[in-house]
Amino acid sequence: MSVNKESVREIIEAIGGKENINTATHCVTRLRLVLNDESLVDKDRLEDIDLVRGSFSTNGQFQIVIGQGVVDKAYKILAEETGVESASKQDVKNAAEQKMNPLQRAVKTLADIFIPILPAIVTAGLLMGINNILTQPGIFMDESVVEAFPQWADIASIINLIANTAFTxxxxxxxxxxxxxxxxxxxxxxxxxxxxxxxxxxxxxxxxxxxxxxxxxxxxxxxxxxxxxxxxxxxxxxxxxxxxxxxxxxxxxxxxxxxxxxxxxxxxxxxxxxxxxxxxxxxxxxxxxTDGVTSIFDVVPALGGLIYGGLYAPLVITGMHHTFLAVDLQLIGSIGGTFLWPMVALSNIAQGSAAFAMMIVEKNNDKVKGLAVSSGVSAYLGVTEPAMFGVNLRYKYPFIAAIIGSAIAGIVITIANVIAPSIGVGGIPAFFSIPANLWGAFFIGMGITIVVPFVLTLLFSKFQKKK
Incomplete structure (x- = not known):
């Protein structure tokens, strides 16, 4: 995708002109802006621009998805055209924080603390999953791998030590x-x-x-x-x-x-x-x-699964999903595992499935079709923002379809007492962080989040076209 001054000028006009830009920076894929008045943004016009793959507002920042390898060029042109000074990500965060209420600031504080250590925790979760595959019986054979092949025992032990370090x-x-x-x-x-x-x-x-x-x-x-x-x-x-x-x-x-x-x-x-x-x-x-969270799931597991499985994606919109990472870690430390995180993984898959369905619904729109494919793959690997904000929320009904699928899957795996002793990649690879004896129930939930959102999105699109 080529970047030219004309397309960036269109972006500037669609977000309310250069006077509406308070602070600007960019990350690997997105322009990250603090705007003086977000109500001036013409989202329809903005997302019709070929360069733009989606947009959303979160934690006081208005973010425009451009794409890796392209966003830095777009940012340089934006800085030249608007005269906005180059700002660090921290400058943008500080400017955005001024617009937040106390609850939003508290959520942002937790996010700023836990997001930097998340790679270590996810890596530990994946390695613990590999250790589980080597040490749990009944996966490949009646015996575990280390029992059938004792020469693997010390390798599994080292993997376990490396994996446990981040949690210890x-x-x-x-x-x-x-x-x-x-x-x-x-x-x-x-x-x-x-x-x-x-x-x-x-x-x-x-x-x-x-x-x-x-x-x-x-x-x-x-x-x-x-x-x-x-x-x-x-x-x-x-x-x-x-x-x-x-x-x-x-x-x-x-x-x-x-x-x-x-x-x-x-x-x-x-x-x-x-x-x-x-x-x-x-x-x-x-x-x-811990007692408060577990009590809901102990008394009425299906209700807990329905609520959390269905509400996680809307929480992502507000940014409040970051608070649950602290709850997950608290549960792991207190009861040895979290029943919340497996539903997060399935919610991510559901968003990806709905995005993939939009590839069929919008088969004549090359831009949306391309975005649906790339963002769907991303969601299946645990990163849902491109699918949610670039596709599903843009059309609304795919987002609803994903919530329904996630809620149903949440009920299923909660009733089956699926629990994760660690946090891993929140998508298709999530099963590595689930004990092998719970894979059956988790795979059923995964199947639900693959099929139900996809089918519902196609059905909902039929009703949308009749309107």
Missing amino acids: FLPGLIGWSAANKFGGSPLFGMVLGLMLVHPDLLNAWGYGSAEEIPTWNILGLTVEKVGYQGQVLPVLVAAYVLAKIEIWLRKRIPDAFQLLTVAPISLLVTGFLAFTIIGPITFTIGGWI
């Missing part, structure tokens, strides 16, 4: 990312997170079965020596406190003394607070969150 030291990853987000030193945040899972502490997973809980006696105060393996809230709150203490100290201590004072004081104070106040309180709150 999850507070370290969260501490690094959270401290960075809150304005502190990422290194201090990582040390804080690792401190909470130190080997000298009683492992949190063995807390319930421990005969005796080791304690500290701190000036007459008894503090349990318990780690926070797999916990999310303790390190999030502690990292916030650490960052604020560090910022406060750096403003007041001369530069010459900061190396010797800021880190020791920050970590010492936060460490005491983490083990005496923050940890116990947030551990309890985390338990309440």
Whole structure:
């Protein structure tokens, strides 16, 4: 696809002119703009432009899908035509944040913390899936692969160690990312997170079965020596406190003394607070969150599957889906697995199936047909934004068809108690992160999200044409 000044000028006019652009940057595939007034955007005109493959607004940013290898050229022309200064992605995020309400800012904060560590978590999930294939019986034969071929046992053991590292030291990853987000030193945040899972502490997973809980006696105060393996809230709150203490100290201590004072004081104070106040309180709150989420699925599993399976895609539109990554990790740490993430994987597949159906519905429209194919493949591999915003939401009924298929599949796999001990790629490869004994139920759900949205989109298109 060629990029020329005329097509970029059309984009500028369709989004309300250069005066409507506050800040601009781009990522691998999209122009990411903060507009002064998004109501001035003529979406129909914008998406009729050959260069544009879709557009959507999220978290205060108006994003225009251009395509890899082309978007950087389009951005350079846009900058020349509008005179907008080149901005970093953080500048755009900061500008967008000014338009958000408190809830949106809270969701964005969680997203900014968890998205940077997501590749490590997904990689760990995939590797754990490979380990499951090697160690679980009944997949290829009655015995497991390592039982039938003992020479594979040590290879499986190394894979398991590599896979478990991200989850074993999850507070370290969260501490690094959270401290960075809150304005502190990422290194201090990582040390804080690792401190909470130190080997000298009683492992949190063995807390319930421990005969005796080791304690500290701190000036007459008894503090349990318990780690926070797999916990999310303790390190999030502690990292916030650490960052604020560090910022406060750096403003007041001369530069010459900061190396010797800021880190020791920050970590010492936060460490005491983490083990005496923050940890116990947030551990309890985390338990309440886990109990609250699981109670719906325990009492009426079908209802929980229907609600979450159907509502996940609409949550993506608002950006609130990022909050559930924290819930998934909390569930994995508390009960050993998450029943939410498998529905996320199926929701992604459903969006891809609906997009693929639009390839047939719009067979005479080369632009939509091409976008439907590429975005459908992307959704099947876990990235749904191109399918959702570029195709399904544009025509509305494919999005509804995808929600229906996802909700039905959610009911099926929830009733079957499908659970994932880790988070992997949220699409077709998701089964690698599901225990092999649950593959049958998950594959049924996957079949539903492949067939139902596809068929419903074709049927709905017939009614649309009759109107």
